[in-house]
Amino acid sequence: xxxxxxxxxxxxxxxxxxxxxxxxxxxxxxxxxxxxxxxxxxxxxxxxxxxxxxxxxxxxxxxxxxxxxxxxxxxxxxxxxxxxxxxxxxxxxxxxxxxxxxxxxxxxxxxxxxxxxxxxxxxxxxxxxxxxxxxxxxxxxxxxxxxxxxxxxxxxxxxxxxxxxxxxxxxxxxxxxxxxxxxxxxxxxxxxxxxxxxxxxxxxxxxxxxxxxxxxxxxxxxxxxxxxxxxxxxxxxxxxxxxxxxxxxxxxxxxxxxxxxxxxxxxxxxxxxxxxxxxxxxxxxxxxxxxxxxxxxxxxxxxxxxxxxxxxxxxxxxxxxxxxxxxxxxxxxxxxxxxxxxxxxxxxxxxxxxxxxxxxxxxxxxxxxxxxxxxxxxxxxxxxxxxxxxxxxxxxxxxxxxxxxxxxxxxxxxxxxxxxxxxxxxxxxxxxxxxxxxxxxxxxxxxxxxxxxxxxxxxxxxxxxxxxxxxxxxxxxxxxxxxxxxxxx
Amino acid sequence: xxxxxxxxxxxxxxxxxxxxxxxxxxxxxxxxxxxxxxxxxxxxxxxxxxxxxxxxxxxxxxxxxxxxxxxxxxxxxxxxxxxxxxxxxxxxxxxxxxxxxxxxxxxxxxxxxxxxxxxxxxxxxxxxxxxxxxxxxxxxxxxxxxxxxxxxxxxxxxxxxxxxxxxxxxxxxxxxxxxxxxxxxxxxxxxxxxxxxxxxxxxxxxxxxxxxxxxxxxxxxxxxxxxxxxxxxxxxxxxxxxxxxxxxxxxxxxxxxxxxxxxxxxxxxxxxxxxxxxxxxxxxxxxxxxxxxxxxxxxxxxxxxxxxxxxxxxxxxxxxxxxxxxxxxxxxxxxxxxxxxxxxxxxxxxxxxxxxxxxxxxxxxxxxxxxxxxxxxxxxxxxxxxxxxxxxxxxxxxxxxxxxxxxxxxxxxxxxxxxxxxxxxxxxxxxxxxxxxxxxxxxxxxxxxxxxxxxxxxxxxxxxxxxxxx
Numbered sequence: 009x010x011x012x013x014x015x016x017x018x019x020x021x022x023x024x025x026x027x028x029x030x031x032x033x034x035x036x037x038x039x040x041x042x043x044x045x046x047x048x049x050x051x052x053x054x055x056x057x058x059x060x061x062x063x064x065x066x067x068x069x070x071x072x073x074x075x076x077x078x079x080x081x082x083x084x085x086x087x088x089x090x091x092x093x094x095x096x097x098x099x100x101x102x103x104x105x106x107x108x109x110x111x112x113x114x115x116x117x118x119x120x121x122x123x124x125x126x127x128x129x130x131x132x133x134x135x136x137x138x139x140x141x142x143x144x145x146x147x148x149x150x151x152x153x154x155x156x157x158x159x160x161x162x163x164x165x166x167x168x169x170x171x172x173x174x175x176x177x178x179x180x181x182x183x184x185x186x187x188x189x190x191x192x193x194x195x196x197x198x199x200x201x202x203x204x205x206x207x208x209x210x211x212x213x214x215x216x217x218x219x220x221x222x223x224x225x226x227x228x229x230x231x232x233x234x235x236x237x238x239x240x241x242x243x244x245x246x247x248x249x250x251x252x253x254x255x256x257x258x259x260x261x262x263x264x265x266x267x268x269x270x271x272x273x274x275x276x277x278x279x280x281x282x283x284x285x286x287x288x289x290x291x292x293x294x295x296x297x298x299x300x301x302x303x304x305x306x307x308x309x310x311x312x313x314x315x316x317x318x319x320x321x322x323x324x325x326x327x328x329x330x331x332x333x334x335x336x337x338x339x340x341x342x343x344x345x346x347x348x349x350x351x352x353x354x355x356x357x358x359x360x361x362x363x364x365x366x367x368x369x370x371x372x373x374x375x376x377x378x379x380x381x382x383x384x385x386x387x388x389x390x391x392x393x394x395x396x397x398x399x400x401x402x403x404x405x406x407x408x409x410x411x412x413x414x415x416x417x418x419x420x421x422x423x424x425x426x427x428x429x430x431x432x433x434x435x436x437x438x439x440x441x442x443x444x445x446x447x448x449x450x451x452x453x454x455x456x457x458x459x460x461x462x463x464x465x466x467x468x469x470x471x472x473x474x475x476x477x478x479x480x481x482x483x484x485x486x487x488x489x490x491x492x493x494x495x496x497x
Numbered sequence: 498x499x500x501x502x503x504x505x506x507x508x509x510x511x512x513x514x515x516x517x518x519x520x521x522x523x524x525x526x527x528x529x530x531x532x533x534x535x536x537x538x539x540x541x542x543x544x545x546x547x548x549x550x551x552x553x554x555x556x557x558x559x560x561x562x563x564x565x566x567x568x569x570x571x572x573x574x575x576x577x578x579x580x581x582x583x584x585x586x587x588x589x590x591x592x593x594x595x596x597x598x599x600x601x602x603x604x605x606x607x608x609x610x611x612x613x614x615x616x617x618x619x620x621x622x623x624x625x626x627x628x629x630x631x632x633x634x635x636x637x638x639x640x641x642x643x644x645x646x647x648x649x650x651x652x653x654x655x656x657x658x659x660x661x662x663x664x665x666x667x668x669x670x671x672x673x674x675x676x677x678x679x680x681x682x683x684x685x686x687x688x689x690x691x692x693x694x695x696x697x698x699x700x701x702x703x704x705x706x707x708x709x710x711x712x713x714x715x716x717x718x719x720x721x722x723x724x725x726x727x728x729x730x731x732x733x734x735x736x737x738x739x740x741x742x743x744x745x746x747x748x749x750x751x752x753x754x755x756x757x758x759x760x761x762x763x764x765x766x767x768x769x770x771x772x773x774x775x776x777x778x779x780x781x782x783x784x785x786x787x788x789x790x791x792x793x794x795x796x797x798x799x800x801x802x803x804x805x806x807x808x809x810x811x812x813x814x815x816x817x818x819x820x821x822x823x824x825x826x827x828x829x830x831x832x833x834x835x836x837x838x839x840x841x842x843x844x845x846x847x848x849x850x851x852x853x854x855x856x857x858x859x860x861x862x863x864x865x866x867x868x869x870x871x872x873x874x875x876x877x878x879x880x881x882x883x884x885x886x887x888x889x890x891x892x893x894x895x896x897x898x899x900x901x902x903x904x905x906x907x908x909x910x911x912x913x914x915x916x917x918x919x920x921x922x923x924x925x926x927x928x929x930x931x932x933x934x935x936x937x938x939x940x941x942x943x944x945x946x947x948x949x950x951x952x953x954x955x956x957x958x959x960x961x962x963x964x965x966x967x
Contacts, residue, residue, distance in 0.1 A: 028872045031834035031942070045838055054681040058837035105877025110886035111535035113921040117890040118513035122532040126505045129524075131516030132536050135544035139551035139920060140515050140536070146557045150505045154516065165552045176502050188509045190529045193520060229506055253501040428523045 013044050013080040014087045017059075017066050019051060023075040025098060030075075033097040040093065042086030043079060048094055051076040115151075116143035129192060130179075131155055137180060138162045145169045145177070152232070153179030154193055156388055160241045163234065167245035176249050181388075182232035183210035183396075183429075186217070188259075193232075194398060196427035197458035201226020202261035203308065204254035204287070206247055208237045211341025211386075211425055212266040212301060214454050215481055216292060218463075219305045221456045222479055223317050228259040235342070238270035238293070244278045251278070255285040264308055266301070267293040268343050294343065299350030301343075302482040319483055322467045324476025326448030329491045330417035333448070335359070337382035337421040337485075338404050340397035344423045344452060345384040348485045355489050356380045363387055375407055378416055383407065398430045405441045412445035420447045421488045423481060426455025426466060433461060435469035442473045449474060450488040452481035540922025541954045546961035550916050553964045555798030563793040563801040563817040564893040564912035567857070569667045570789035572725075573718035574781065577709040579701075581656035583673050584644050589620060590637040594652025594850040595808025596823040597640055600631045604809035606687025606845050609936030610651030611636070613689030617697050618655050624689065642804055643821075645791065646673045647783040647850035649776075650685035650932055651809065658697070659705030661781055663721060665788040672784035672791065676700055676708070679774040681939055686932040687845070688939035699766075703759075707767050711753035719749050721781045725859065726898050728778070729909065734867035735782050736851055736860030737928035737943055742778030747771045783850060786857035793817045793912075797967065800960050801893060802913040805856045805925065805948060809848035809932070814952045816915060819959050826951035831931050833873040833944015843941045845934040852927045852948075858896050858911030861926035861945065862888040866901045866909075870928050873944045884926050885910065891917045891925060915956045924948055 025033075030049050038046040045062045049055035051070035059065050064078035077094055081087035112118035115128045128144035130137050134157025144151035145166065153166075158180035170177040178185050178192075184207060185192040189200050196214055198221040205227055207213030213230050220227060231254070233246035247265070254260045263285075265278070270293050282289035290311065292304030306316045335352060339345035342363060349359050359380045360369045371377050384390075385397040385404050397404050404422075411418060420442075424434045431437070442449055451470050455463045467477040478484035500507055514521045515534035524531045539547055550556060580586055591614050593607060603611065612627040615636060621627035630636055641648045648654050660673040678696055682688040712719070724745045728734075731741035747768070754767055771777050790803045799817035806813050812828040815821065828847040835843070854860035864870055865885035868878040885901065888910040895908030913925055924947040931942040 026869060028834065028869050028943075031836070032872055032875070035834055047837055057681065062838050103877055105879040108879050108883040108886075110883050110890070111533065112513075113535055113537065113890055113923070114917065115513055115515050115534055116917070117921075118515065118532050118534040120889075122513050123511060123530065125511045125513050125532065126503060126508070127510040127512050129512055129514040129516075129520060131514075131520055133538070136538060136547070138548045139916070140534075142551040144513075148503055149513075150502050154520070162548060162552060169552075169554065174501075174503065176505065187505060188507075190509050190524065190527050192510075192512075192524070249502075253506060256501040257506045259506070428527075429519070 013082060014084055015064055015080045016087050016091055017064050017078045019066050019070050020075040020077065021073070024050070024073070033094060036097055037079070037090055037093055040090055042082045043090050044082070045080045047076060047078040049076055050074070114143055115140040116147065119144065119147045119149055125149055127152060127187065129154065134158045134180065138166065141166050141177065142169070145173050145175060148173055148175060150176040151178065152182055152185055152192055153177065154182060156181040160236060163236065164242055164245065167242065171245060171249055176231065176253060177246050178232045179234040182234045184213045184230060185232040186227060186230040188229065191428040194425070194427060194429040195230065196221070196456050198456055199226035200228065202228060202259070204228045204257065204260035204263045205230040206250045206254065206263060206265045207232050208235055208247065208267035208270070209343035211423070211454065212268070212343035214425055214427060215301050215344060216264060216266050216305055218454055218456050219302060219319065219480060222320060223309055223314055225309065225312060225314055228257060229254065235268060238267050238274045238278065240271040240274060244274045247278055248281055251282060251285060251289065255287045260287060262308065262311060263287050263289040264304065265289060265291045265293060268346050269294050294346055294350055296350060299347060300482045301347055302480040320463065320467070320479040321483065322471035322477040324450065324471065325474040326476065326491055329419060329448050333417040333419050333492050335380045335421060335488060335492060336411055336418045338407055339382065339384050339423050340386045340404065341423050341425055341454070342384045342386055344481045345382050347481055348421065349382050351482055351485045352489055362389065376410055376414065398425050401431065401434065401437045405437060408441050408445050412447055418447060419488045419491045420445070420449045421484060422449065423452040423454060424466065424470070426453070426459040426461040426463065428460070430461070435466045439469055439473040442475060448491055449476070450484050450491070451475045451477045452484035453477050453479060454481065537922065539919045541950055542919040542957045546957055547916065547919060549961045549964050550800060553798055555967065556800060559796050559798035559818065560801055560893050560914065563796040563799040566668060566792040567789045567912055568894060568896055568898070570665045570670070570792045571667050572722040572785035572788050573664050573666060574661060574712055574721050575664050575718050576662035577659055577705060577712050578662055579656065579705065580654050580658050580660050580675065583660050583662060584646065586656045587637070588656065589635065590639060592639055592641045592644060592646055592648065592652065592654040593808060594641055594648050594650065594848060595806045596811050596813030596825045598638065598808045598810055600634070600638070602810050604845050604848065605934045605936040606848060606932035606938070607651050607809040609687030609689050610653035610684050612936065613684045613693055614653045614655040616689065617694055618657055641850055642806060645671055645787070647787045647853050648675055648685065649677070649779055649783065649851045650849040650930060651687060652850050653684060657701050659700065659708065661784055663784045663788055665792060668792040670788045670791050672787040674780045674784040676704060677774060677777050677780040679770070680776065683939060686930070686940040687936050689937055703763050704767055704770065707754060707757050707759055707763060710757045711750055714753050714756060721785045722898065724778065725782055725785060726900070729859065729863055729866040729899055730902050732867055732869065734860055734863045734870060734928060736779070736854040737870055737930065738867045739778040739782065740775045742782065743771070743775055746778050746781060779851065783853055786853040790853060790856050795820055798964070800915045802856055802915060805852035805927070806850045807847040807852065809845055812847060812948045812952055814948065814956055816956050816960060818963060819956065822959065824952045824955040824959065826949040829946050829949055831929050831944040831946035833931060833942050835942035836940060839933065839941035843933050843938070844931045847929060847946045848932055849929065851929065855925055855927050856913060858892065858909040859899060861928045862892070863899065863901055863909045864926060864928070865903050887923050888926060890921050891923060915953055915960060918953050919957050924950060
């Protein structure tokens with residue numbers, strides 16, 4: 009710092025800038041390396057006092073409507089440059105700045121800003137899903153919770169609150185819904201029509217809606233209620249609300265209830281409520297006595313007076329199934345896996361699974377176990393840290409290769425689920441794997457011609473690789489059983 | 498609801514989506530209307546606590562009750578009286594801003610103001626004597642907030658200081674605040690030189706009595722809330738910018754002041770003093786906000802903030818659902834612009850009860866009404882709008898009385914929800930003055946600051962604990 013700084017002190021009349029602006033200018037000038045002290049301020053008593061304290065008070069009388077410019081700098085050149093910089097700063101046009109939009113960070117804020125929202129969809133990590141869902145319910149809006157990992161007691165609390173608010177909670181872990189023709193999550197492109205589905209099962213709802221579509225019958229809405237809704241703990245809270253809503257919906261003439269095996273007491277209660285509704289309700293809830301979604305669809309078609317069509321299929325090339333071949337069902341859809349086990353168990357006896365019909369048949373983590381096995385690759389335990397097998401086929405492809413390498417004689421039974429949200433070309437990944445494995449293969453291909461992947465395109469590709477393809481999972485299972493039966497003969 | 502499920506089934510759904518983006522893309526491809534939430538994990542708080550509060554069946558109704566009391570509160574100026582009478586202050590007690598503190602933990606400007614008040618009251622003969630009796634614990638210290646009182650900056654209120662006395666006609670509440678001293682070297686900024694003490698004496702002997710007689714002579718009490726509402730439409734935000742409000746208060750009070758039977762010189766001095774102080778209104782605005790926030794006290798299950806306050810050392814907050822309990826953490830230091838030669842190293846951490854304005858939804862929350870304020874941190878007009886937009890996502894309601902013209906006359910974002918602070922990860926925005934960190938300095942600047950997140954973390958945990966016990 010120079011020993012003798014030079015100073016500039018002046019007062020200007022007829023100039024006004026507010027104090028914030030002037031403090032900004034002062035700081036800007038003060039940041040110049042050659043400048044020691046700066047006061048650029050209206051000459052109010054306070055500011056004059058500050059200037060005096062810094063040794064740059066103006067001579068003579070100053071008035072509060074005058075602008076005080078007081079500077080000290082290392083030399084004359086710096087001082088002149090600084091004074092010029094003050095002038096430039098005072099006349100500079102402020103940057104107007106870019107307009108910013110602040111997106112909503114919560115469902116509550118999103119609902120607040122959206123035009124007449126009717127539904128919230130939540131796919132955030134499960135531990136945070138409840139707060140978002142509670143926002144929707146508090147705002148009087150229905151909510152679809154795609155997230156899994158929501159504790160059952162929180163599910164119950166949300167569904168009670170929703171019931172009180174007159175709205176519906178779909179989920180948690182609800183993968184499939186169609187509302188007024190709009191597919192939410194994993195759902196197929198199906199025609200609209202008179203049948204309302206209440207589904208505690210995503211792939212079950214997809215199977216049923218696709219078969220109805222193949223029969224020329226459309227759906228009004230598919231209301232997914234989450235896989236646990238018909239458990240003892242949840243007690244069918246959302247199922248009952250969904251039934252009531254469909255009962256009141258003029259577009260819905262018949263209702264089909266789709267579910268994995270429900271808790272018997274809950275099933276009885278739902279059935280009792282359903283009998284009291286105006287709209288006829290048929291149950292396609294799976295059980296050993298009613299193991300077959302396709303049969304339930306056929307019965308519904310009967311109710312509607314619609315002829316049951318021949319369900320689409322493609323013949324396979326598997327003619328030589330070795331003796332003693334076992335059933336290997338590698339599924340992405342949990343309900344379809346359940347249906348397969350329920351249909352196959354009477355013929356095959358015990359089938360081991362990661363989602364077994366009886367606890368003692370639990371595979372644990374041994375996905376390569378020998379014997380009759382049905383694996384649900386979409387089970388939560390197998391989707392930790394990876395996408396659902398309807399999107400990411402890796403794990404199932406590895407299992408197919410492992411099965412081929414293991415040499416155990418087997419019939420491979422697969423589901424392939426098409427529609428919104430699913431792999432855009434599942435056959436693309438499966439065909440090379442099937443060719444390489446060379447196993448007798450049967451595929452339940454759940455989808456419609458209207459799906460982005462196209463049922464026939466996928467079916468033709470899979471059949472080309474030697475697989476027998478069925479639109480009905482029940483038909484696929486029975487065909488696989490017939491191959492095994494042939495092998496036994 | 499007339500239609501089942503709020504009309505969900507009667508038309509294609511209009512959707513708000515949070516989470517995986519592919520779903521929104523698929524929905525848009527089907528022609529559905531989708532609003533995307535920019536969701537992210539909560540800024541703080543355990544998932545269990547957040548869920549506990551989200552599912553607390555009392556919460557929605559409790560928050561509605563709390564914020565509706567805030568919105569309904571009015572503010573009438575009914576009297577001006579010495580603190581000794583108003584508060585029934587025991588001798589040798591001083592009130593201060595923020596959460597409780599001791600002389601040992603007090604910051605420079607707080608110590609400066611306490612010293613100045615002891616000398617002003619004649620409890621100490623000089624500064625050294627004041628320091629001695631304060632250090633010896635001979636002077637009781639208590640937060641303003643414990644006495645229905647608020648004070649800007651150090652907030653030090655002593656028995657001889659005159660106070661605005663405000664009443665809420667809606668809820669019957671009362672709130673008090675001392676008179677604003679002006680800018681620069683002032684007690685509330687920690688200055689205590691002769692100039693400060695002389696001014697305080699004049700305020701005690703001339704300003705207070707004149708204002709008392711003026712206020713008492715008015716045919717109707719002054720509607721202080723109505724002034725605040727007008728200020729927001731005139732470029733003020735009611736915390737760091739009170740220019741229009743101060744002029745309006747002067748306009749309202751001048752006829753009564755002039756009518757007071759006092760020496761003409763005193764009347765002139767009073768009018769000049771008020772007219773020369775851009776923050777004169779602040780000490781009327783703060784008790785207005787205090788009335789509203791106090792009306793929302795003690796609503797079990799409510800996660801709404803009732804107090805934001807700082808003592809220069811710690812920031813403290815209270816919520817409607819946790820009563821008088823303070824949640825405190827070390828205060829941040831504001832960022833902004835400095836007077837004269839002062840710089841960041843001269844600024845004390847955040848101080849003052851004036852953040853009650855933000856709790857009430859003005860100040861930093863209504864930054865869009867006063868874009869000049871964002872220039873303290875080099876911001877632009879869009880920054881001011883964005884700040885207010887963010888604050889809407891932290892708050893429970895829009896105050897229809899406090900409209901912000903540039904936001905399309907939207908009401909100010911009012912009633913901070915601790916849960917929404919956690920979920921958005923955004924902290925409340927506060928506009929503030931800056932006191933010098935050395936006792937005796939006075940004001941060094943003004944700027945922007947946020948509360949420490951830890952206050953909200955503690956409040957969230959306490960609310961969740963209370964919810965589990967309920």
